[in-house]
Amino acid sequence: MKITVDFPLCESHGDCVVAAPQVFDLGEEDDVVRVLDENPGEEHRAAVEHAARMCPLAAIRIED
Numbered sequence: 001m002k003i004t005v006d007f008p009l010c011e012s013h014g015d016c017v018v019a020a021p022q023v024f025d026l027g028e029e030d031d032v033v034r035v036l037d038e039n040p041g042e043e044h045r046a047a048v049e050h051a052a053r054m055c056p057l058a059a060i061r062i063e064d
């Protein structure tokens with residue numbers, strides 16, 4: 001699984017961080033979303049798919 005974020009779309013709402021904190025984080029100083037692990041293991045798939053659904057800007061893409 002490979003994760004990409006369309007950073008220009010992202011408005012730093014943080015829903016993805018709540019849904020999958022092992023994979024996403026927000027920078028403490030700039031509030032920009034970070035992908036902590038672009039190739040997470042299958043054990044994170046449910047959380048990452050939830051994060052993608054929760055993103056209000058549909059900025060998260062998951063490639064198998």
Ligand code: SF4
Binds near residue numbers: 005011015033055
């Ligand atoms: S949920 Fe979407 S808009 Fe919000 S921080 Fe994550 S990627 Fe950005």
